[in-house]
Amino acid sequence: MIDVKSGSRPTKDIFVFLEVFSGEGGIQSYVKDILRTYGNLVSSNKARTADIFLLRDSRGCINPLDDRPLAKPSPLTFYYLQTQPLWLGRIRLAATLLIQLLRERPDRVFCGHINLAPLIRILCEPLGIPYTVLTYGKEVWDPLPKLHRDALQQAQSIWTISRYSRDLACRANQLDPQKFQLLPCAIQGQLFTAGPKPPHLIAKYGLEDSKVLMTVARLWSGDIYKGVDVTIRSLPKLLQKFPDVKYLAIGRGDDRPRLEKLAKDLGVADRVIFAGFVPDEELPDHYRVADAYIMP
Template identity: 60%
Template sequence: MPQNHVFVFLEIFSCEGGIQSYVKDILRTYSQIDTLSADIFLLRDRASVGNPFASERSRFHYCKDRSPRLGRVKLAIALFTHLLKHRPDRVFCGHILLAPLIQTLCKPLGIPYTVLTYGKEVWEPLPSGKQRALQNADRVWAISRYSCDRACAANGIEPNKVDFLFCAVDGSVFQPQAKDSELLRKYQLDNCKVLMTVARLWSGDPYKGVDVTIRALPQILRVFPDVKYLVIGRGDDQPRLAKLAEDLGVSDRVVFAGFVAAEELPKHYCLADAYVMPSQEGFGIVYLEAMACGVPVLSGDADGSADPLQDGRLGWRVPHRDPDEVAIACIEMLKGEDQRCAAEWLRQESLAAFGKPAFVQRLKELTGL
């Protein structure tokens, strides 16, 4: 008889991001395993036509309401009713914001629950209610060793109750290809060495490293005068970043591409000679996407990127707010002499650890299959 699981998420379809990508990988894997059955409750999503994950074994329950408060009430009632009637084998709490509700409903019924964690939302001490919900969870999933360490230290979680489910990349989607001539013309990148970042440009989280990379450009230009920096993403921090480039005299070297649809990302990655994001990430799926395309990568050295970059074996890790160190690493990457610039080796090594088959196998292990 299939294991019956319940997932509760904030949203999957109403916005895009690293968390949503990770969640979709989990649901996609579930749909491929005959011995698993799941009910998925969504707080902020409405029923969507053509949901690719919906099936007889993956049933979706949408709780969005015009009033956020009523939406939360609707979720609580629907979930409690389902738990009473079906007594699932386990509930997976998809965000720390939902953890107090899950604890309240599951503990009296004796239903074990797992809390999924991603990054910064659990790196600092949480309010007491959320902290208790984490501490009382039967298991906690983390996407990186760094996030696990930070969450455990800040919130009193026993490390032995934490399991790792790292992010994954689809090597059949992200793969090396020739630079697209139309995109080269569109962004005026012909005959240029190209640095690239894919990131949300949000003033509330300015530490993706775009500003640091812009500050590094004058030094890089002294060695590679033909370099350009392609920034993919949108957000309210773009005017500040554009002003910084202007103040440093490198505005003609920085190209803000704006939003790029997910299906267009692989050929954008392949425009790059180096992927540069000296950031603080819970994990950093973008590093895997770049490496699967054969593009060398640079990350910060104090975050979850240690896992996709395998502690520096697959890429450059530098102090994330240091333009000088970023410049030095970028110059090495653009020279292309290091093993970490070997496109086929880079792709092979990253997919071996973080390709979709490895993700499926790990999820089977965590669900006891």
């Protein structure tokens, strides 16, 4: 997927994303893993570097991968392009990216979202620069607008997280399955290990003597397919057979008030704990609290 080769002149890659460090979510976590792994791969081989363009991230966001103030230079250079109004940010991205393409003639451009693919195609094709489009899931499962579909079809390669996602995207948008490269989601195995339930979290959430179901997801009204509401609706029946069950929902978003009302209306508000946002470094302990992870 990414060939790390030696040579006298460093090879440049360019990544372009909507947003990585200003919000939380599955895509953001996945992209951070990609960038972290890329940096690790090339840090010992100065033959390859990358420029990272971030449309909706600002310079003030917390980016643990941007270590330019440190003595050791990073192979990753970040460009924060958040601008108001949003349409002006896209113009700024297009202009900055075009200048960089003309100046650097990168080996490849990695387009981090289907909504950016038409722009990447317009800029890259006349210059003969190959581009790869990163896809994640449901954003490519249904028929796309023509500009987006054409940009996918003309990409040299497409990354996706699973065969399931690849097959749905191909059927919906007439894509060549041979163009796809699978890049599954992964975890840091040395961090997410089995262990006893942490007593401080049991006490914090009132989970003593409980069987715990858990979901980690953004509670966003535009992304309800994670099934938090489905789980809440199932609790009345579950409690008839398993009276000690509680449901721990980790994440924040604008859908939380609706979900809280749903739990109250069903009479299970005392069985649903909305934990809110939990930092990545605290997630392993939270997973140890759960008896079962659920995402119907």
